[in-house]
Amino acid sequence: MKDIVELVFHPSPSIERLYLELTNRCNLSCEMCYRQRWHEPLGDMSTEIISSIAGETAVFPDLKEVILGGIGEPTIADNFRQAVELFAPRYEITVTTNGTTLNENMIEFLLSRGVARIALSVDSTDVQTFAAIRHENVQGLLESTRQIAKQRVMGRPEIIWEFVAMKSTLPYLHETVRQAGQLGVNRILVSHILPMREELKAETLYHPMLPEYERSFQTAFLLGLAKGVEVILPKSELKTERYCKFVETQSAIVRWDGQVSPCYRFLHSYPEYVFGRYKQIDAHSFGSLREQSLLKIWTSPEFMSYRYNVLHGEYASCPDCQWVEGCDMVLRADMDCLGHSPACGDCLWGRGITVCP
Numbered sequence: 469m470k471d472i473v474e475l476v477f478h479p480s481p482s483i484e485r486l487y488l489e490l491t492n493r494c495n496l497s498c499e500m501c502y503r504q505r506w507h508e509p510l511g512d513m514s515t516e517i518i519s520s521i522a523g524e525t526a527v528f529p530d531l532k533e534v535i536l537g538g539i540g541e542p543t544i545a546d547n548f549r550q551a552v553e554l555f556a557p558r559y560e561i562t563v564t565t566n567g568t569t570l571n572e573n574m575i576e577f578l579l580s581r582g583v584a585r586i587a588l589s590v591d592s593t594d595v596q597t598f599a600a601i602r603h604e605n606v607q608g609l610l611e612s613t614r615q616i617a618k619q620r621v622m623g624r625p626e627i628i629w630e631f632v633a634m635k636s637t638l639p640y641l642h643e644t645v646r647q648a649g650q651l652g653v654n655r656i657l658v659s660h661i662l663p664m665r666e667e668l669k670a671e672t673l674y675h676p677m678l679p680e681y682e683r684s685f686q687t688a689f690l691l692g693l694a695k696g697v698e699v700i701l702p703k704s705e706l707k708t709e710r711y712c713k714f715v716e717t718q719s720a721i722v723r724w725d726g727q728v729s730p731c732y733r734f735l736h737s738y739p740e741y742v743f744g745r746y747k748q749i750d751a752h753s754f755g756s757l758r759e760q761s762l763l764k765i766w767t768s769p770e771f772m773s774y775r776y777n778v779l780h781g782e783y784a785s786c787p788d789c790q791w792v793e794g795c796d797m798v799l800r801a802d803m804d805c806l807g808h809s810p811a812c813g814d815c816l817w818g819r820g821i822t823v824c825p
Contacts, residue, residue: 475776479767483528484718486559488513488521489538489735490545492724496566498589498602500632500671502539502738505664512545513724517757521722522554524762530718533584537564537825538724539736544569552581560584564630564825568604570612579619586616587628587657587825592640593647601637610651617652626654630825633702634661634671638681641688649695656692658685659823660702662816663741674821675743677704703820706788712817713824715778720766727753728765730774732824733817734801734810742814743787749801752810777808778818786813 491512494503525531534555536542543565545551555561563578567588570578578586590609592598598606616627629648631641641658648656663669673681685701692699714721714731721729729735734752741747754774755765765771777783784804786792797805804811816822 475773477769477772477776479772481528481763481766482530482718483720483762483766484530485533485535485720486521486525486528486531487535487537487719487721487732488518488542488551489540489722489724490518490536490542490548490551491540492538492736493544494539494541494566495544495568496541496602496604498566500601500634500661500664500668502664502736506736506738508736511724513547513551513722513726515547515550517722517726518547518551518554520757521762525555525558527763531559533560533562535562535564535825537562537587538721539732540724541566541569543574549577552578552583556581556583562587562825565589566602566604567609567612570609570616572615575612575615575619578625579616579621583625585626585628587630588613589632590629590644590648591632591634592637593644594640597637597640601632610647613651613653627652629653629656631656631658632661633658633673633685634668635673636671638673638684641684642691645688645691645695645697645699648697649692653697655698655700657700657823657825658688658702660704660816660821662822664738666741666746669741669744674702674704700823702823706819710781710785710818711820712778712812712815715775720762722757722762723751723753726757727751728755728757728762728771729753730771730778730810731817733815742816745792745798745814747799747801747814750810752802774808774810778812782806783808784811784813786811787819789813 493510561583562585564587660674689699737751754771786798801811803809804813
């Protein structure tokens with residue numbers, strides 16, 4: 469007779485990091501963004517939802533960090549300053565931004581409220597390359613970085629640059645690291661691109677990863693050591709180990725309309741190309757804050773079971789499956805071949821190829 473194992477979940481208010489998508493609107497239209505291929509209503513998180521979250525966070529004793537980010541640009545949300553005012557006195561605040569709104573007034577506001585981290589999207593410090601990707605002048609972001617570093621107190625806020633590694637941006641990675649060192653950047657997060665459009669498949673560096681690309685990454689890492697900048701590199705090939713930063717750090721993500729998702733990948737619906745294969749991602753929510761409390765959603769059997777399966781790797785591994793080319797289930801992410809929903813088997817964040825904020 470085989471052993472029988474029964475899992476018993478003990479609900480706990482264990483959230484440590486809380487992501488708030490204040491808006492899914494953006495003032496840019498970047499070439500590699502989700503927004504290029506989605507058809508969703510646009511909106512900002514309501515005052516009622518923000519206030520209810522702020523009132524409920526006290527029940528989560530381990531909550532340390534609130535990340536204002538998501539897919540939209542948080543600083544253009546009508547309630548951005550309200551959110552900072554509500555959460556900054558009690559938690560570390562991280563703001564992820566494209567940097568275009570960081571004028572003198574905004575920088576003064578963020579520093580005066582003690583924001584812990586500001587992460588800016590800087591895919592290249594080359595003017596033409598940055599403009600081709602972000603349709604914006606990078607000089608403004610460089611000056612904003614300089615001003616933040618000049619005015620910060622006791623090393624706060626930490627300045628992070630996020631660099632999307634593509635064939636068109638890799639030649640500028642070294643110069644980006646060099647300028648980051650000059651401007652006082654603490655860390656650069658380098659992430660491989662996850663193509664959302666078929667034409668962007670040609671921009672990937674990891675399918676396959678050529679030796680010269682790997683050498684560029686390693687040179688950038690060593691340059692960062694010399695310049696005092698921590699350069700965090702992505703993995704470039706499949707490894708046995710799978711690691712979900714969202715689950716491992718006990719994170720919850722609240723979409724602008726109050727839906728609670730497990731991660732950025734399931735925050736919205738969009739197509740993606742995983743190692744060249746088309747896949748449709750559908751947004752997945754474990755509940756709405758308009759109907760339930762965050763605690764009730766977090767401790768629901770469905771959400772706890774999902775986190776357990778991801779934490780222990782109890783889900784399919786699609787990229788290295790011998791049947792992947794003939795499998796219909798791999799075309800979507802609503803369920804895997806083991807019956808788990810949503811399906812994380814093709815997640816490149818879990819493989820470290822794309823890097824979570």
